[in-house]
Amino acid sequence: MQVASMHFKSRAREKLVNRNLQNALNKLQGNFVRGRAQRVAEMDNFEAIRDAASAIRDRVLDRLDVYLEEFERNATARGAEVHWAETHEDVNRIVCELARRHGVRKAVKSKSMVTEECALNDALEAAGIEVLETDLGEYILQLAKEPPSHIVAPVVHKTRDEVSDLFEEKHGTPRKTDIAELTREARERLRGHFISADMGISGANFAIAETGSTLIVTNEGNGRMVTTLPRVHVAITGIEKILPTLEDVATLMRLLPSHGTGQSISNYISVTTGVKGEREHDGPEHFHVILFDGGRTSLVGTELQPMLRCIRCGACMNHCPVYQSVGGHAYGWVYPGPMGSVLTPAYVGLEKALDLPNAATMCNQCGVVCPVKIPLPDLMRKLREQQFARKLKPWTERAAFGAWCWTAQRPAIYAAAAAIGARLLALMGGRDRLIHSIPLAGGWTASRDMPAPQGVTFRELYRRQR
Amino acid sequence: MNARENILARIRARQAKSALTDAGEREAVRAHIAAHPQNPRPAATWDPVVRFREEALKLASTVDEVEALDAAPAAISRYLDAQRLSREAVCWEAFATLDWRAAGIVIAVRAAHESDLVGVTGTFCAIAETGTLMMLSGPQTPSAVSLLPETHIAIIDASRIVRGMEEAWELVRSERRVLPRAVNFISGPSRTADIEQTVTLGAHGPYRVHIVIVKNGL
Structure with a gap:
C-alpha cells in the first residue's frame, strides 16, 4: 500500500471537521470500549x-x-x-x-x-x-x-x-x-x-x-x-x-x-x-x-521487539484519544492508532512517518488495554529519540531541545531563566490573566488561551515559605 | 541464499545467536510443545450444560432439549414449523437412519449445495464456557452442511459438552491423534456489524443456528 503518513497533519485537520466520521468514531468508542470492559470484568x-x-x-x-x-x-x-x-x-x-x-x-x-x-x-x-x-x-x-x-x-x-x-x-x-x-x-x-x-x-x-x-x-x-x-x-x-x-x-x-x-x-x-x-x-x-x-525482522532483537507481540485486536486504537478524533485514514498506511504509530515507521521508514510517533498524548490508555502488554507509549518515545538522533526533525526543534537540554543540566542558569520566563508570562497575561498568543507557539493559542502564571517560580515560592 | 535462509539468518543475527541452530534449542522448543502446559483460565463455577445453554442463547443460537436421539426429528420438525422453514434438509451420515419421514422432513444425506436451505449436523463436542460448537471435517462430516444453508441445526450429545477450549483440544488429541483438515468453532449465526456498527445476522453463513441437546447421549 502507498504510504501517505507524511500528510498526517493535513489529513487529520480534514478529518476533525468531518461530521459523519466524528459520529462514527463516537459510536466505535461506545461499542468496542464498553464491550471490552464487560468481557474483562467477566x-x-x-x-x-x-x-x-x-x-x-x-x-x-x-x-x-x-x-x-x-x-x-x-x-x-x-x-x-x-x-x-x-x-x-x-x-x-x-x-x-x-x-x-x-x-x-x-x-x-x-x-x-x-x-x-x-x-x-x-x-x-x-x-x-x-x-x-x-x-x-x-x-x-x-x-x-x-x-x-x-x-x-x-x-x-x-x-x-x-x-x-x-x-x-x-x-x-x-x-x-x-x-x-x-x-x-x-x-x-x-x-x-x-x-x-x-x-x-x-x-x-x-x-x-x-x-x-x-x-x-x-x-x-x-x-x-x-x-x-x-x-x-x-x-x-x-x-x-x-x-x-x-x-x-x-x-x-x-x-x-x-x-x-x-x-x-x-x-x-x-x-x-x-x-x-x-x-x-x-x-x-x-x-x-x-x-x-x-520489515518484521528489523524489530527482532531491538528495543522495539515487544511490538511483535501484537495480535491485531485494535483495542489500542479504540481507546486512543487521537484515533478517536481523526480516524484511521489520517495515519496514511495500513495500521492506524498507537500500534500503527509504531509499526508504520518500523515497516516503511521513520522518515516517511515523522508525525506518527508524535501523534500521541502519552496518556497510556493503549498500554493499559493492550491484551499482550505492549508498552506502546514507551515504544513511541523510543521512536522519537531515534528521530532526534537521526536528525530527522527540523533544525529549529532540535535547536530548541538542545538549548533546553543544555540549560536543564545547569541548575543556576535554569532557575534564572525560569524566573525571567514566569515574570514575562505573568506580564503578558494582562488584566484578564490570560495569554492570547505566544510567539513560536501560535498553534497552541490559536484555539485556546493560556492561563498566565503567578509571576514567581515554584522554587522561589518554596524558598520564601520554608 | 533464498528468502527462507535470509529471514532465519536475520533473526538469529539480530538476537546475537550463532549462525546455526543447535540441537538443544530445537529440543527445548519441541519439549515445550510436547508438554503443552496449561495456562491460567477463568474459574468455572457453573454446570457445563446450564452454562452452554445460557451462552449459546446469548450468541443468538436457539436451544432445544430431547431425552433421546430418536426424539430429535420430531423436535426439529416443531422448530421448522415455528420458524416457517423448508422441510427439506441435507444431513450428515450419522443421522441418516433416524425416522425423518415420520416427522415430515425430507432428508438428503450428502454434502451441502448452494441451494440447500436447512443443514443438519452433529458436533465433535461443544464448549460450555462460550456456547460454542466444535466441528471436525471428514468424509462423514462435510463442513459445507453447517455453512451454506440458511439454517444450521446441530444435534449435540449432552455428555460431550466440555468446560473450555482446552478440554476440546484434549479430546481431539486423545480420540484423533492429529487435527483433521478443518476444525471449525461455531458460536451462533453468522453476523456482521460493518455498516454503521449495526449487528446484522446472516452475513455469509447461516441466519439461524438451532441446537438440539440430547440428554441421554447419541
Whole structure:
C-alpha cells in the first residue's frame, strides 16, 4: 500500500471537521470500549491470563527462527506448501505464480491486513486474475476503491447512505437503505463467487507450531467459505504470528475477540491443517502458507521487539484519544492508532512517518488495554529519540531541545531563566490573566488561551515559605 | 541464499545467536510443545450444560432439549414449523437412519449445495464456557452442511459438552491423534456489524443456528 503518513497533519485537520466520521468514531468508542470492559470484568483472573498471553508471545519471539522451522516442518508433513517472502514484492510474485500454476482465474479473499501491506489485489489484477474481497466491509471498500480505516471495522468511516449509493451505482439494483437488506444484497452477490472461485486467499490470525495449522477468526463466515470451497487455499501471514500450542490458542481466544469487538468469542474460529483427504467432499486440494517478513525482522532483537507481540485486536486504537478524533485514514498506511504509530515507521521508514510517533498524548490508555502488554507509549518515545538522533526533525526543534537540554543540566542558569520566563508570562497575561498568543507557539493559542502564571517560580515560592 | 535462509539468518543475527541452530534449542522448543502446559483460565463455577445453554442463547443460537436421539426429528420438525422453514434438509451420515419421514422432513444425506436451505449436523463436542460448537471435517462430516444453508441445526450429545477450549483440544488429541483438515468453532449465526456498527445476522453463513441437546447421549 502507498504510504501517505507524511500528510498526517493535513489529513487529520480534514478529518476533525468531518461530521459523519466524528459520529462514527463516537459510536466505535461506545461499542468496542464498553464491550471490552464487560468481557474483562467477566474473567475473574484477567490479569493472570493477560500475563500468560504476553509470555506466550515473548516465548515465540525469543526463539522465533526455531518456532518458524517447527511450524514449517509440521505444516509440510500434512501436505501444506510453505513459502517464505522477504518483501511485499515476493508475496505478490509467489501468489501470482501459484495462481498460474493452479490455473486460477478468480480468487476470493477474506480480510487480511498483511495483503493490504502488499497491495496484493493490484498485483493479482495486473496478472489478469479477478479478485474479490468478501468481508462485507472490505467488499464495500473494494467497490469504493478506498483503503480500510480500522483493522477490525474497516469501513467504520462510511455511513449507511454512502453504502446505499455505492451499491445502487455498482450493482445496478434499486437503492436500499435498510442495513439488513444491504447485507443480504452483498451476500447474494458474493455467494456465486465463493462457489466459482478457484483460489481462496486468507490471512492468519495465528500459525500454530504444534500442528502446522493456520487459524482465522471471523464473524461473517466468509473466512470459512474461503478456506472450504475453492480448490486452492493460500494463507498469508507475518512471521511473528506463531503460537506454540493449542492450549495457547485457547488463551489467546479469550483475549482477541474480547479486545477486538467486545465479544466473548467470535462466530467462527477456523483452524486449517493440510489438504482435503481422499474421501472428503469439501476442502482445498492445495494449501499454501506464505510467511512474510516485510520489515518484521528489523524489530527482532531491538528495543522495539515487544511490538511483535501484537495480535491485531485494535483495542489500542479504540481507546486512543487521537484515533478517536481523526480516524484511521489520517495515519496514511495500513495500521492506524498507537500500534500503527509504531509499526508504520518500523515497516516503511521513520522518515516517511515523522508525525506518527508524535501523534500521541502519552496518556497510556493503549498500554493499559493492550491484551499482550505492549508498552506502546514507551515504544513511541523510543521512536522519537531515534528521530532526534537521526536528525530527522527540523533544525529549529532540535535547536530548541538542545538549548533546553543544555540549560536543564545547569541548575543556576535554569532557575534564572525560569524566573525571567514566569515574570514575562505573568506580564503578558494582562488584566484578564490570560495569554492570547505566544510567539513560536501560535498553534497552541490559536484555539485556546493560556492561563498566565503567578509571576514567581515554584522554587522561589518554596524558598520564601520554608 | 533464498528468502527462507535470509529471514532465519536475520533473526538469529539480530538476537546475537550463532549462525546455526543447535540441537538443544530445537529440543527445548519441541519439549515445550510436547508438554503443552496449561495456562491460567477463568474459574468455572457453573454446570457445563446450564452454562452452554445460557451462552449459546446469548450468541443468538436457539436451544432445544430431547431425552433421546430418536426424539430429535420430531423436535426439529416443531422448530421448522415455528420458524416457517423448508422441510427439506441435507444431513450428515450419522443421522441418516433416524425416522425423518415420520416427522415430515425430507432428508438428503450428502454434502451441502448452494441451494440447500436447512443443514443438519452433529458436533465433535461443544464448549460450555462460550456456547460454542466444535466441528471436525471428514468424509462423514462435510463442513459445507453447517455453512451454506440458511439454517444450521446441530444435534449435540449432552455428555460431550466440555468446560473450555482446552478440554476440546484434549479430546481431539486423545480420540484423533492429529487435527483433521478443518476444525471449525461455531458460536451462533453468522453476523456482521460493518455498516454503521449495526449487528446484522446472516452475513455469509447461516441466519439461524438451532441446537438440539440430547440428554441421554447419541
